Amino acid sequence: MSIVVTGATGHLGRLVVEALLRRGVAPGGIVAAGRSVEKIKDLADRGVVTRRADFADTASLQEAFAGAEKLLLVSATTPSERIGNHQRAIDAAGAAGVSLIAYTSTLRAEATTMTLGRSHWETEQYLRERHRNAVILRNGWYLDNYTEQLPLYRQNGVIVGAARDGRVSAASRADYAEAAAVVLTGEDHAGAVYELGGDSAFTLAELAAAVSSATGEEIPYQDVPVTRLAEIYREAGLPAEFADTIADADRGLALGELFTDSSDLRKLIGRPTTTLAEALANAR
Structure with missing residues (x-):
């Protein structure tokens, strides 16, 4: 029996695989699944099982999930395709006899008005209806969403957003990945809903101040x-749907939808979450 991680060719999925290995899971007990398995050949070289899994291809999902005990369903990227993709994955996992499914959702999915949130809530409902051993990991915003733009901030000399004075409880992808690994290797998580976010929330104005301090430049x-x-975002080259979705996330941020005072993430990983200052230092 094994643990399957979907989206292992992406940032979060890859980090979850690495976290499972650090927690002592045998490489042969991990299935790293994604559309382009050539991207994770290095994991295969280390003994991790790699399998192709395309959310649009039910047959590939069934093959990827065969023999699995637990599954981490990392949410699909494109909002308009997300619900159908997730439903196919959940159905394939059920057919494969997967005993526990953990899903990466978003903060307060039942109440959020963000475009990103609606598809997460529908997925949560579908999962609960079809699988009694479900774990919902409601991930907040990634610090990486900001630190990866550090070169752009410095180039433009400004951070542009639409979040007003809303506070975001961001944590690093590595923090969320570690929490997922804890759930996948632990007991008594079935049925749990975890609201996951960083310990220290900040506004985008405070982000700008922290970036200015870290770089020594006024941004x-x-x-x-x-x-x-x-x-x-569209002028910068982002596809229209993605640009609209990311901009809408700032609208949600302004409304407080990316803030949480929950300590679930800190409790799961057993340490304080990564701070903005630490993330900026690591990015530099």
């Missing part, structure tokens, strides 16, 4: 309307 925050932010 202010500029707030714009959500529609203008989406235009800026």
Whole structure:
């Protein structure tokens, strides 16, 4: 029996595989699944089982999940395709006899108004209806969403957003990956819903101040309307649907939908979450 991690060719899935290995799971007991397994050949070289899993291809999902005891369903990227992709994966896992499914959702999925959130809530409902041993990992925003833009912030000399004075409880991808590994290797998590976020929330103005401090450059925050932010993303080359979705996340941030005072993440990983200052230092 094995633990399957979908999206292992992506950032979060890959980090979960690494976290499982650090926790002592034998490489042969981990299935790293993704559309392009050539991207994770190095994991195969270390003994991790790699299998192709395309959310749009039910047959590939059934093959990827065969013999699995536990599954981490890392949410699909494209919002308009997410629900159908997730439903196929959940059905395939049920057919394969997977005993526990953990799903990476978003904070307060039942109440969020964000475009990203609606598909997560529908997925949660579908999963609960069809699998009694489900674990919901409601991941907050990634610190990496900001630190990966550090070169762009410095190039432009400004951080642009539409979040007003909303606070975001961001944590690193590595923090969320470690929490997923804890759940996948532990007991008594079935049925749990974890609201996961960083210990120290911040506004985007505070982000700008932290970036300025870390770089030694004055990089202010500029707030714009959500529609203008989406235009800026499209002008930068992002696909229209993705640009609109990311801009809408700032609208949710402004409304407090990316804030949590839950200590679930800190409790699961057994340590304080990564701070903004630490993330910026690591990024530099």
